[in-house]
Amino acid sequence: MADPQTHDRNDLIQPNAENRYEVTKADLPLSCPMPGMYLWNSHPKVYLPIHETGESKCPYCGAEFVLKGFDRNDPEIERLGRRDA
Structure with missing residues (x-):
């Protein structure tokens, strides 16, 4: 389960703050918001x-x-x- 208290952390990326993100194979399967982004003010995954x-x-x-x-x-x-990887 995602951490619902991400608003208390300052080591995360602000979601939707950029228009373009460069990702690597390590980020697959890709989701938005990505792991490491604040969740409290973002859209559904x-x-x-x-x-x-x-x-x-x-x-x-x-x-x-x-x-x-x-x-x-x-x-x-x-x-x-693939999500089932």
């Missing part, structure tokens, strides 16, 4: 299919995500990108 094209846009806040080093033929990206 949604998983984004960035593993399909290397780019994805959040339907709630419009944040754009780009997968650094994306290779369409990399089976690891496909495996990690």
Whole structure:
């Protein structure tokens, strides 16, 4: 379960503060807001299919995500990108 007291922490990223985020394989499966972001003032968590094209846009806040080093033929990206991985 996510930490509901994230408003008390100052080591987290402000959600929806940027329009574009560069992410890596370590961030897969990708969700918005991402782990490490404040949760108390954000939208519901949604998983984004960035593993399909290397780019994805959040339907709630419009944040754009780009997968650094994306290779369409990399089976690891496909495996990690799936929520059931």
